Structures are given as C-alpha cells and as structure tokens.
Amino acid sequence: MSVKQSRIKRVTQSDVAAMAGVSTAVVSAVISPKPGKTIRVGEEAEKRVRAAMETLGYAPDVVAQSLAGGKRNIIGVFTYEAIFPSDSENFFYPFLLGIERGAMKLGQDLLLFTSSSLEKGPRSIFPGGANRMGVADGAILLGEEPDKRELKRLYDTGFPFVTIGRRDTDKAELNWVAADYTAAVADVVKRCAALGHRKLKFVGATQVREQNIDRERGFMDRQAENLTLSVERLETDDIDGAWLRRCLDDGNTVVLTETFKHAVALERQVAAMSGSVPQTISIVALASPLTRPADVERWTRISVPREEMGEVAVRNLIAQIRSPENTPIKTTLPCGFVPGSTLQAI
Amino acid sequence: MSVKQSRIKRVTQSDVAAMAGVSTAVVSAVISPKPGKTIRVGEEAEKRVRAAMETLGYAPDVVAQSLAGGKRNIIGVFTYEAIFPSDSENFFYPFLLGIERGAMKLGQDLLLFTSSSLEKGPRSIFPGGANRMGVADGAILLGEEPDKRELKRLYDTGFPFVTIGRRDTDKAELNWVAADYTAAVADVVKRCAALGHRKLKFVGATQVREQNIDRERGFMDRQAENLTLSVERLETDDIDGAWLRRCLDDGNTVVLTETFKHAVALERQVAAMSGSVPQTISIVALASPLTRPADVERWTRISVPREEMGEVAVRNLIAQIRSPENTPIKTTLPCGFVPGSTLQAI
DNA sequence: TCTTTTTGATTATACGCTTAATCAAGGTCA
DNA sequence: TGACCTTGATTAAGCGTATAATCAAAAAGA
Structure with missing residues (x-):
C-alpha cells in the first residue's frame, strides 16, 4: 500500500473568510473590486479581510479564478521559438524587454507558455489539441507563426490576444501592433x-x-x-x-x-x-x-521600435481585456532612419 | 445599456458524454488513462467516446483539469532585478535559458513576477505585504536578495521554492542549486x-x-x-x-x-x-x-554551469512540489576551469 | 446453486473562485 | 406611518474536470 501523496494545503478564500468573520463572496469582492458592483463591502469588513489575508499569507488561485471567469492580472506570452533566445543579440529580445516594462507598469505578471513545446520543431498554440492559454487573461503572440489557421482558431475561442506584427486574416479582425x-x-x-x-x-x-x-x-x-x-x-x-x-x-x-x-x-x-x-x-x-x-x-x-512595440502590445491587450466589446486595436509605430555609410549621394 | 459580451460556448466533456451515451467520468477516463484504474472503460464505449470527441472537436480545458487535479503546472520565477536584463550578455541570462529548457521538458509554464516591482529599487517578495507567488505551484528565486528575512518568511509560509545559489539560514532548511x-x-x-x-x-x-x-x-x-x-x-x-x-x-x-x-x-x-x-x-x-x-x-x-543550474533548479523544484515531505534538495554542480593567458608557470 | 470476483459503468463531490439573486436592517420621504 | 431606497452583507449556482465511492450485471469458483 503506497503512502498517499499529501496535498499541499492551500490557503483559500474560505480560510480568509472564516478568520475575518465574513462570507467568501466578500473576500472575493475585496480582491477584485469591480465597477459593476453586485457585491458591496463595508470599510470595517474590508479592513478585517485584508488583515486576515495578510496573516494567512493568502494569494488567490489563478486557476480557480480562470475557471470562474475572473481576472487574474496575468498576461501570457507565446513565442513560436524559445522565449529566451540563446543568441542574446536576438531580434526578438527587445520586444520582451518592452513587454516586461509594460507589464510592470500595469501591475501584470507574465506567463510564458513554455509547456506548449513539442519535442522538436516550432511550438503550437494547441499542443495535442489543448490550449494552456486560458490561464492568463490574454496573450501576446510573438514571432512568425508557421500555420496561420492557428490564429484563426484562437480567435474563434474568443480569447483576447495581440500579435506583434500586422496580421491579416479572413473573417477575423485581429489586434496587432506593428512597425510602420x-x-x-x-x-x-x-x-x-x-x-x-x-x-x-x-x-x-x-x-x-x-x-x-x-x-x-x-x-x-x-x-x-x-x-x-x-x-x-x-x-x-x-x-x-x-x-x-x-x-x-x-x-x-x-x-x-x-x-x-x-x-x-x-x-x-x-x-x-x-x-x-x-x-x-x-x-x-x-x-x-x-x-x-x-x-x-x-x-x-x-x-x-521593438521595445516600444512590446510595451504598447501590453497596453492594447489590457484595453482589449477590459472592454472586449471594443473593436480590435491596430497600432502602427514609426520606424527610424539610421544613417550609415552604405548610401551615398550620386 | 451596453451589449453583454456573449460567451463563447465551449465543447465540454458532458457534450461528448451525451453524444456517446455515457457519463462524463467515462470521457474523463478516456482522455487520461491512469494506471491507478478507479474507472474502467469498455472497448465499445471508448470507440463511441472517441468518435464523439472527433465530431464535436472536443479539447479538454486545461484550466479545469488543473483545478480538479490540484496541480497548476506553473512555476514562478522571481528575480530581484528586471527579469529580462537589458544587457543581454548579462550574468543571469543563462540561468533563464536553463530554466526555460527545464520547464519545457517537464511541461511547466513559467510565471514571471513582474508585477511585484515597486517604483524603483529592488523587488520584494511581499510587495505591500501580499505575496503573489501562491499563484504558482512553486518558485525559483534568482539573484542576490537584499533582505534575507524575506527568505525566512517565505519559507515559513510552506511555499515550495528553490534558490539559485547556496543559502544558509537559521531554522530554515532551504532548497538550492549552487556551483561548487x-x-x-x-x-x-x-x-x-x-x-x-x-x-x-x-x-x-x-x-x-x-x-x-x-x-x-x-x-x-x-x-x-x-x-x-x-x-x-x-x-x-x-x-x-x-x-x-x-x-x-x-x-x-x-x-x-x-x-x-x-x-x-x-x-x-x-x-x-x-x-x-x-x-x-x-x-x-x-x-x-x-x-x-x-x-x-x-x-x-x-x-x-549556469544553464545547467537553471535546468536542475526546475527539476528539484518539481520534485519538491510532488513530495513535500522529502528533505530539501541541495545540489552542487561542478565548475569548469577555463585556461587563458593571465596565468603562467613560474 | 450460491457465493465471490471481475468488468464496466454511474453518481456525487471536490477543486477555489465569481456573481446573480436575495435579504435584513436602517434611513428617506411623502 | 407606511412605501421605498440604500447599504452591507449572505446564499447558492455555476465554471469543466478528476476521482472516490458505489453499483449492477456477468463471469468464475465452490
């Protein structure tokens, strides 16, 4: 008889609720205050809830939040190649710098979909048919996709995402930020x-x-x-x-x-x-x-303007997440002209 | 009155179950056949389920799977500095390469705690008292911590983590992977x-x-x-x-x-x-x-051996998450000697 | 023939959170 | 004083999956 795997005991909302002497709904409302106020919390109660969260070291379970349809303050980053390019002077690197900066400013954590790698070859958004992206609130797609149908398929799921680089697709109005x-x-x-x-x-x-x-x-x-x-x-x-x-x-x-x-x-x-x-x-x-x-x-x-593109991608994504009813945001940013010695007057 | 965003209808297990004329438990068993067979499926039923999945285009919801299974397959990465160093020849970069590789191999996604940045200065594990880390199953800590008490505090929460670099703390047996x-x-x-x-x-x-x-x-x-x-x-x-x-x-x-x-x-x-x-x-x-x-x-x-250290850190962390009752894992990896021209015989 | 085992399934509950539907209590106002 | 609103909460119903506990029927064993 094998020893049963002892589950890690998570601190949950109900633990917090119990300590604060309120219901879980109140705790939920405290974590994610919504303008559409279906639940209201009094000052006193909020104070107790925050104190309880503090002493218990509570952090919401993003997975459960996702399933329930709440916001997680997590944006996904999907790249078709390795995210950390082994060639550090890599073309994609500055985008990541910008994305991190944007995420910092907007209080978002970054989820890198490293699990979606198959053995070899490029990554797929739907490895084995499944899609891990749902864990995040939305995602930024970086790199040239080997198969454009994946984009369409992702679009059809209603999941918010922004591509870096302009994308044109039949029957799918995509969000993108591109260089002009x-x-x-x-x-x-x-x-x-x-x-x-x-x-x-x-x-x-x-x-x-x-x-x-x-x-x-x-x-x-x-x-x-x-x-x-x-x-x-x-x-x-x-x-x-x-x-x-x-x-x-x-x-x-x-x-x-x-x-x-x-x-x-x-x-x-x-x-x-x-x-x-x-x-x-x-x-x-x-x-x-x-x-x-x-x-x-x-x-x-x-x-x-790669860093800037990364940062704007985050901003646009958040905007799209906050109001999905808006039309997709398409941003073009100006490029620079860099003088060199390979062009001369005639 | 704003138009309510119509939720996309997912194809779920029960859709498949209904079409195949079985219960959801059977469908679940078909998707993930486990050795610990608490549920068994007959050939006929399996065939019908597979057919139904095919025609409905069913893909399991990873989020729900995570919730039900207790595992999120998310590893946190906490760095005291920016995660993507603007200097890409940065010392820390190879660790990240290794971490990504390890995460890929073990089917884990990587959560970067970019939100915990304060305005300026080094990051804190407990920004404003809260701890976002609970979001992940465990975390890898990278870089020199400005305040060692934070480590102790994190340890006390029971949250599994591994530091890169040896850490010695009173009354806290930590996991680490270090260079020898x-x-x-x-x-x-x-x-x-x-x-x-x-x-x-x-x-x-x-x-x-x-x-x-x-x-x-x-x-x-x-x-x-x-x-x-x-x-x-x-x-x-x-x-x-x-x-x-x-x-x-x-x-x-x-x-x-x-x-x-x-x-x-x-x-x-x-x-x-x-x-x-x-x-x-x-x-x-x-x-x-x-x-x-x-x-x-x-x-x-x-x-x-920075890349290797990163990869091993992921492995050790997963091991610790899977069996928290084990004693902390401390790994030292050998360094290399690189000959150069600044040492000569006498 | 009656009991035991095996096979193939169902039911019910848990996972941790969000949120619509409710409700009690107190305050306003005619 | 009763009708109505506001505030601050609770209850309960999901979200999609995994799985322990059950159970019915068929097969095997005595």
Whole structure:
C-alpha cells in the first residue's frame, strides 16, 4: 500500500473568510473590486479581510479564478521559438524587454507558455489539441507563426490576444501592433531621391507576409516623383554576378533590401567584381538584423521600435481585456532612419 | 445599456458524454488513462467516446483539469532585478535559458513576477505585504536578495521554492542549486601549485555571502601542500599601487580574485607600474563576469554551469512540489576551469 | 446453486473562485 | 406611518474536470 501523496494545503478564500468573520463572496469582492458592483463591502469588513489575508499569507488561485471567469492580472506570452533566445543579440529580445516594462507598469505578471513545446520543431498554440492559454487573461503572440489557421482558431475561442506584427486574416479582425514599414520605406525612397538617385531597385524576400507587403507598398508609394522603381523577390543565392551585372546595366544606383541577408549577399557580389559599396552601388537595409552582426553600424538602414512595440502590445491587450466589446486595436509605430555609410549621394 | 459580451460556448466533456451515451467520468477516463484504474472503460464505449470527441472537436480545458487535479503546472520565477536584463550578455541570462529548457521538458509554464516591482529599487517578495507567488505551484528565486528575512518568511509560509545559489539560514532548511565554488577554487590552487607557484593570494569581495565563504574554503583547503596562502577582502579601489607593491614584495606570484572587477583593477595597477600580466604576476578570476567584457577569453578563470543550474533548479523544484515531505534538495554542480593567458608557470 | 470476483459503468463531490439573486436592517420621504 | 431606497452583507449556482465511492450485471469458483 503506497503512502498517499499529501496535498499541499492551500490557503483559500474560505480560510480568509472564516478568520475575518465574513462570507467568501466578500473576500472575493475585496480582491477584485469591480465597477459593476453586485457585491458591496463595508470599510470595517474590508479592513478585517485584508488583515486576515495578510496573516494567512493568502494569494488567490489563478486557476480557480480562470475557471470562474475572473481576472487574474496575468498576461501570457507565446513565442513560436524559445522565449529566451540563446543568441542574446536576438531580434526578438527587445520586444520582451518592452513587454516586461509594460507589464510592470500595469501591475501584470507574465506567463510564458513554455509547456506548449513539442519535442522538436516550432511550438503550437494547441499542443495535442489543448490550449494552456486560458490561464492568463490574454496573450501576446510573438514571432512568425508557421500555420496561420492557428490564429484563426484562437480567435474563434474568443480569447483576447495581440500579435506583434500586422496580421491579416479572413473573417477575423485581429489586434496587432506593428512597425510602420510603409512609411519608413517611403521615407527611404524620398531620401534616396533627395540624394540624386533616380533608378531604385527593391529586393525582397520570396516569403511574402504582411510586413513584406507593407514595405513594397511604401516603395511604390513614391512612383510619382519621376523615379524608376523596380521590385524583385528572390533568394539570397539568386543574387549572383550575373544578377548584379544586370542590375547595374539597368542603371540602378541604389538597392533597398528587405533583409540584412540580402544586403550582405549583395555586397559580397559587389566585392567579387572588385567594386565597393556605396561607390559601385548604394544599399539600404529595410529591417533590423535578426542577429546583430559585428558591423551593423556601418549599414544605412531603418530601425524598428521593438521595445516600444512590446510595451504598447501590453497596453492594447489590457484595453482589449477590459472592454472586449471594443473593436480590435491596430497600432502602427514609426520606424527610424539610421544613417550609415552604405548610401551615398550620386 | 451596453451589449453583454456573449460567451463563447465551449465543447465540454458532458457534450461528448451525451453524444456517446455515457457519463462524463467515462470521457474523463478516456482522455487520461491512469494506471491507478478507479474507472474502467469498455472497448465499445471508448470507440463511441472517441468518435464523439472527433465530431464535436472536443479539447479538454486545461484550466479545469488543473483545478480538479490540484496541480497548476506553473512555476514562478522571481528575480530581484528586471527579469529580462537589458544587457543581454548579462550574468543571469543563462540561468533563464536553463530554466526555460527545464520547464519545457517537464511541461511547466513559467510565471514571471513582474508585477511585484515597486517604483524603483529592488523587488520584494511581499510587495505591500501580499505575496503573489501562491499563484504558482512553486518558485525559483534568482539573484542576490537584499533582505534575507524575506527568505525566512517565505519559507515559513510552506511555499515550495528553490534558490539559485547556496543559502544558509537559521531554522530554515532551504532548497538550492549552487556551483561548487569550493572544489573549483581548490582545483585552481592545485593547478597553480603544479605550475610552480608557492605563494598565492586570494583577493575577495568585502560583501561576504555563502558563495564567498565557499571560495575561501576552497582556497584554504590546500594549505597542506607547503604553499603559502593569504586572504584579503577589499574594495576594488583599495587595489592601488602601494597595495600591489606590498603584494609583490611579499613574494606572491599569483592572485586569485573573487570577481572580475577585482581582476581588472589589479591588472590596471600592474600596467601602471609598467608591468604586465602574467609576466609581473599571474591572475585567475574565480567567477564568471557579470557583464561580458570584450576580452573575457583572455582571462584564466573558472566557469559557472549556469544553464545547467537553471535546468536542475526546475527539476528539484518539481520534485519538491510532488513530495513535500522529502528533505530539501541541495545540489552542487561542478565548475569548469577555463585556461587563458593571465596565468603562467613560474 | 450460491457465493465471490471481475468488468464496466454511474453518481456525487471536490477543486477555489465569481456573481446573480436575495435579504435584513436602517434611513428617506411623502 | 407606511412605501421605498440604500447599504452591507449572505446564499447558492455555476465554471469543466478528476476521482472516490458505489453499483449492477456477468463471469468464475465452490
């Protein structure tokens, strides 16, 4: 006969209620005061309840609160990759900084859904069909989802969440906070034009998501000003000598690359034909690097307000949680232009 | 009159049960088959249940499962500083990596107590007297606590927790996982001896905590082998020209410093008297740097198995949560010796 | 044939909290 | 003085699941 596992004795509401000489409903009301006051508490009683909570060391059980439909002051953070990136200069890290700051300011704890990892590969919101997120009041989703249907499915559950990065879905109005790539790229084009460039090429990733669309739109926005603009989407491998030759022969004087990898690949080809950047051709990177290369500073590029995006995501999420009847909040934040030495006047 | 937010209707066990023509208990048994079989299910019934789950798209509610099972599968992480260090090469970061990995493996979510931050200054476990930790099943404490009484107080609540780093407290047997500084420093002394050093000096921090005691003990362990050992504890500012002169005059050929700051301060003084390390004197750092200086690799030092410590902390915590009647688990993990160019033979 | 065991299920309760529905007591007001 | 409101509470009904306690029927054993 095995020894029975002794349960940890939790301090519960009724313990507190008993000590304070009130009912559990009063304790509940003290923990989470609601404007819709179906239960009212007198000063005296509240004082006794708080004292009892103090001496008993009571903390509400979030799980029970969740089940009962109350608020927990916990926001979930879901990432498709590891939350603490082993590469510490990781692209996602600043978002987390911002999220933590936002959570601090708003008195929220952060729940990281580390349990949803399968053996290998990317995480799933619904590992094995179940969804742990319900423990939190809402969640922030970070990173590129491998399967957009998961977003739709989560949306259908009615669970409040905010994605970092714009998300476009049929039949689902999502909350998101995104960088204003459109304006940022349009600004880059304008600056290039001011520097005398007339033929500009946009080199984008083959994977086309919302942010890529935004960049391309920003690029094309400036068509009017007697510029010649062309767009190509290709793998970095496709940027070879022949490609560069054609690009130059076409008269392009500056290339805007959607990723750092493209920019680096391009510079390598320039070097291969004994040219140099920006003498042979100018380059502007339209992104923050995924992992910080040693020489980032050298590059002319745009910067994404990542920490701020994280903080705003928390604010928007809380707003959405507090009034779910409101329409989804979509926030775009301006990017910065970072001058470097890879863009020159012509 | 505001429109009431219509709750999303969940597919529950009883829906499935109804469709399959059984009771909810059977459905529950089908989802989680336990060895302790208090409920048995026939083949026919199981088939019907599975079919019903399929057609209804049923997914168990993890929150309810947690409530009923008594386990939340949530581990708290408490840090006295910001959890996501803005300096990502931060000393604490690898611990978090390990904690996340451990949590993943054991199917736990991680709750970061960001709400317990006061305006400024270090965090408190009991902000305003309340303790949010009860939210989790247990917690991992990271960083140097400003006030040890908080630990005792937390211990007295019976809440399971593990500290990273050894903690010694009166009347409280704590769980911890620590680096084996004693063995590591003893090893360093042995290596120095093997290289011909006979007079070694230990320079420690004035702040004496458990880990400092451990290092000093490791240093003194080797007294037998006809070595001359001396210990000094001082601020980095106290390492000036006069001090270095005395140190050399005493015949010391190697200094073991407890922190990187001390090591750096010492080297600066050596340079100030036109000497160099390790020609003038050898230096070994007995720690991992708090923030990674550009030239860490140059230093002969010991390395702390931080990621592993984080992972083990999770394991130990879970073990403690599962069987609270067990005695506290104290784990020490071996450090590594990292050869560098600041230690030479004599 | 009568008792005992095994199999396959049901019922009822607990988990800790929120909240609608109630209610008692005292205060207002015509 | 009785009708009505306000205040400060209590009661009780969930939320979705797990599981101990039961139980009926069939199988096995004597």
